[in-house]
Amino acid sequence: MAFRHILSNLLILLAGAPRLIAQSDSVELTSCCQALADTFPDEISTSTLRSSVYEKSNTRVWSASTILSPACVFQPTTVKNLAAAVAQLANDSCEFAIKSGGYNPIAGAANIDAGVAIDLNLLNQVELRTDGGGVISLGAGALWRDVYDKFENEGIGFAGSQVGFIGVSGLVLGGGYSYFQASAGWAADTVVNFEVVLASGEIVNANQAANSDLFKALKGGGGNFGIVTKVFLQTWEQGTLWAGIKWLSIQPEDAGPLLLGRLRNFTVQNNDNTRVTASVEINLSSGAPPTARIDFVNIDGVEDAIQLESFANLEHYDDAVWDIVEEWTTEVSKATDELGMADPFVHLNFAGRFQKPFCGYGADNLEFLREVAGKYDPDQVFQELVPGGFKLNVEC
Numbered sequence: 001m002a003f004r005h006i007l008s009n010l011l012i013l014l015a016g017a018p019r020l021i022a023q024s025d026s027v028e029l030t031s032c033c034q035a036l037a038d039t040f041p042d043e044i045s046t047s048t049l050r051s052s053v054y055e056k057s058n059t060r061v062w063s064a065s066t067i068l069s070p071a072c073v074f075q076p077t078t079v080k081n082l083a084a085a086v087a088q089l090a091n092d093s094c095e096f097a098i099k100s101g102g103y104n105p106i107a108g109a110a111n112i113d114a115g116v117a118i119d120l121n122l123l124n125q126v127e128l129r130t131d132g133g134g135v136i137s138l139g140a141g142a143l144w145r146d147v148y149d150k151f152e153n154e155g156i157g158f159a160g161s162q163v164g165f166i167g168v169s170g171l172v173l174g175g176g177y178s179y180f181q182a183s184a185g186w187a188a189d190t191v192v193n194f195e196v197v198l199a200s201g202e203i204v205n206a207n208q209a210a211n212s213d214l215f216k217a218l219k220g221g222g223g224n225f226g227i228v229t230k231v232f233l234q235t236w237e238q239g240t241l242w243a244g245i246k247w248l249s250i251q252p253e254d255a256g257p258l259l260l261g262r263l264r265n266f267t268v269q270n271n272d273n274t275r276v277t278a279s280v281e282i283n284l285s286s287g288a289p290p291t292a293r294i295d296f297v298n299i300d301g302v303e304d305a306i307q308l309e310s311f312a313n314l315e316h317y318d319d320a321v322w323d324i325v326e327e328w329t330t331e332v333s334k335a336t337d338e339l340g341m342a343d344p345f346v347h348l349n350f351a352g353r354f355q356k357p358f359c360g361y362g363a364d365n366l367e368f369l370r371e372v373a374g375k376y377d378p379d380q381v382f383q384e385l386v387p388g389g390f391k392l393n394v395e396c
């Protein structure tokens with residue numbers, strides 16, 4: 001039951017819509033933004049300078065609670081410009097954030113208050129490479145729905161996101177869950193090359209032959225080593241698929257457990273079948289009170305708060321939702337621990353802000369990630385000047 005309550009809450013409270021950013025009267029740029037504006041005048045925006053560009057970028061997120069107030073937004077039009085900007089930011093000790101698609105619900109994962117928000121959305125070129133190996137090259141800021149549109153008629157399959165408005169590099173750097181999980185593994189497992197801007201401003205490739213330690217570290221290591229600008233994925237021949245969504249009412253009361261029971265049976269029965277996948281989500285509608293509404297009434301502390309609200313007003317529930325998620329996660333961990341069934345692995349992209357996903361990678365892997373970060377980012381720019389994302393100095 002508790003599971004259903006939380007799922008319902010998550011769906012309604014974390015689903016976000018943009019709020020408007022208050023306009024500041026000041027036209028002064030911070031020194032970090034000024035330095036970028038001097039070099040790349042057409043790629044910088046603030047709340048007063050090209051403000052509609054700034055607002056569009058700043059609100060291009062999934063969760064309203066991740067809309068912050070960056071001093072400026074930098075949208076590089078070329079990898080070369082990005083590389084020069086990163087070297088400059090590092091040299092000037094400027095804090096910055098990096099956004100691919102902006103889907104992560106943790107505020108600050110892809111945005112920043114007062115610092116420089118780098119938005120990769122213009123680095124979004126996608127192409128099927130012509131060397132015959134079935135490799136596609138994807139700009140880091142492309143959204144997966146655009147990738148799917150582009151290759152719709154190519155007869156290829158590849159491990160992309162399950163949700164269209166996730167960005168290419170955000171998905172892959174955290175591992176990346178796809179509909180081909182059972183046959184292809186993580187999206188990161190299917191990468192054959194990364195193009196990366198290092199803190200020094202150098203642009204390098206990382207693959208099995210060149211910078212292979214960086215190649216390995218990027219497959220789940222997040223934004224700790226540099227800014228990935230292109231991801232090269234291995235594809236395979238793929239025809240049409242059987243697929244669909246079936247929405248069921250979670251009333252009567254026992255429908256939820258029945259649904260989960262069927263899902264469990266499906267999983268058990270298809271354990272060795274790499275060609276199928278299934279998941280359950282719960283539909284809440286606006287308009288008439290949703291059938292799941294009854295669930296909210298049973299949650300301690302929020303009884304009186306249940307009403308129809310605009311998405312923009314939901315932000316103030318954020319901490320309450322995180323508290324519920326943390327409590328639930330802690331309880332599940334305790335229960336699975338007691339059963340001897342706990343697994344310390346946490347998928348980086350799905351990790352809550354209270355979790356320590358890198359601890360679940362194991363001490364040796366974490367040490368490896370730290371070594372790679374030390375080698376490719378000796379000044380620790382991505383540890384110290386980029387506050388967002390899970391860092392490597394975590395205590396396990």
Ligand SMILES: *[C@@H]1O[C@H](CO)[C@@H](O)[C@H](O)[C@H]1NC(C)=O
Nearest residue numbers: 035087088089090091092093
């Ligand atoms: C690096 O920073 C110093 C000051 O800390 C400045 O004098 C120099 O011009 C900067 N170099 C670049 C390439 O931005």
Ligand SMILES: *[C@@H]1O[C@H](CO)[C@@H](O)[C@H](O)[C@H]1NC(C)=O
Nearest residue numbers: 257258259260261262263265
């Ligand atoms: C799951 O499978 C078992 C064994 O076949 C069956 O007894 C049970 O009713 C199934 N559960 C559901 C919810 O369908």
Ligand SMILES: *[C@@H]1O[C@H](CO)[C@@H](O)[C@H](O)[C@H]1NC(C)=O
Nearest residue numbers: 246247283284285286290291
């Ligand atoms: C969700 O449920 C409502 C009615 O409760 C329905 O009108 C709507 O179509 C459903 N959404 C989907 C995607 O099926």
